[in-house]
Amino acid sequence: MLELQGLRQTFNPGTVNEVRALQGVDLTLDEGSFIVVLGTNGSGKSTLLNAVAGSFFVDEGRIRLDGHDVTRWPEHRRASLIGRVFQNPFSGTAPGMSIAENFALAARRGRARGLGWALAPDLMGALRERVAGLRMGLENRLDNAIGSLSGGQRQALTLLMATWLRPRLLLLDEHTAALDPKSADQVISLSDEVIRRDGLTTLMVTHSMAQAVAYGDRIIMMHRGQVVHDFRGAEKRRLRQEDLIDRFDEIRRREQLDEGAAAMLRELYV
Numbered sequence: 001m002l003e004l005q006g007l008r009q010t011f012n013p014g015t016v017n018e019v020r021a022l023q024g025v026d027l028t029l030d031e032g033s034f035i036v037v038l039g040t041n042g043s044g045k046s047t048l049l050n051a052v053a054g055s056f057f058v059d060e061g062r063i064r065l066d067g068h069d070v071t072r073w074p075e076h077r078r079a080s081l082i083g084r085v086f087q088n089p090f091s092g093t094a095p096g097m098s099i100a101e102n103f104a105l106a107a108r109r110g111r112a113r114g115l116g117w118a119l120a121p122d123l124m125g126a127l128r129e130r131v132a133g134l135r136m137g138l139e140n141r142l143d144n145a146i147g148s149l150s151g152g153q154r155q156a157l158t159l160l161m162a163t164w165l166r167p168r169l170l171l172l173d174e175h176t177a178a179l180d181p182k183s184a185d186q187v188i189s190l191s192d193e194v195i196r197r198d199g200l201t202t203l204m205v206t207h208s209m210a211q212a213v214a215y216g217d218r219i220i221m222m223h224r225g226q227v228v229h230d231f232r233g234a235e236k237r238r239l240r241q242e243d244l245i246d247r248f249d250e251i252r253r254r255e256q257l258d259e260g261a262a263a264m265l266r267e268l269y270v
């Protein structure tokens with residue numbers, strides 16, 4: 001379904017701000033798999049998702065999606081296959097436009113423009129039904145501006161929009177991180193429901209160990225632009241939060257050892 005081969009990406013190469021954000025990522029996602037992506041800050045999680053979505057062209061490597069080599073496809077072309085939800089409830093929607101208008105836009109993703117803002121009546125009915133399913137009372141507020149809603153309501157709607165056309169791949173980047181705990185719970189269980197119902201192949205970045213153990217069928221852990229752990233099948237199902245914390249501690253310890261060794265070498269060679 002999604003196949004990443006040897007992805008490398010360096011930002012600001014050759015400058016003091018050089019960052020090797022991806023340092024050889026190989027990853028294959030089976031159709032319908034739901035992968036949770038964990039990793040320390042700056043380990044390359046968002047960069048990985050952005051590389052797949054086409055926010056930039058990778059320096060090296062191949063990206064195959066749904067049978068296409070999309071490595072050199074521009075972002076808007078990949079958007080016909082990909083649904084995305086970001087951390088910020090204010091991105092991904094047009095705040096001044098109504099709920100219905102935003103859905104009209106989403107329904108045209110990757111298609112011809114210039115069809116007007118209105119949703120066809122049958123789509124409007126389907127939309128009202130789906131929004132009612134959120135049990136947030138928004139089905140009677142379809143004409144309200146998206147900008148007038150709470151963060152949780154917006155993320156729930158953004159998720160519905162991103163999955164409206166059953167994308168071949170769903171990318172969620174810490175999409176509950178900016179929400180209060182109750183809204184975060186609502187949005188994560190809604191996500192799980194939609195992903196399972198439609199069998200969506202999904203990459204979900206989170207910093208929540210609780211979410212990582214409770215959701216998905218595979219966990220990858222990133223560090224310094226590489227995948228350093230990959231838990232799947234029975235191993236994933238058995239995994240507890242403490243196991244994940246242990247793995248993070250291990251990474252941190254190794255890091256300190258590396259730094260210690262580097263400091264010793266510096267002393268030896270000055």
Ligand SMILES: Nc1ncnc2c1ncn2[C@@H]1O[C@H](COP(=O)(O)OP(=O)(O)O)[C@@H](O)[C@H]1O
Nearest residue numbers: 011019021039040041042043044045046047048
């Ligand atoms: N567009 C960019 N330009 C320059 N540096 C970037 C860019 N995007 C990410 N980085 C850097 O790449 C590294 C990995 O970032 P990111 O993938 O956002 O980490 P994560 O999502 O795991 O916290 C960080 O050091 C970050 O500052």
Ligand SMILES: [Mg+2]
Nearest residue numbers: 045046047173
């Ligand atoms: Mg990130």
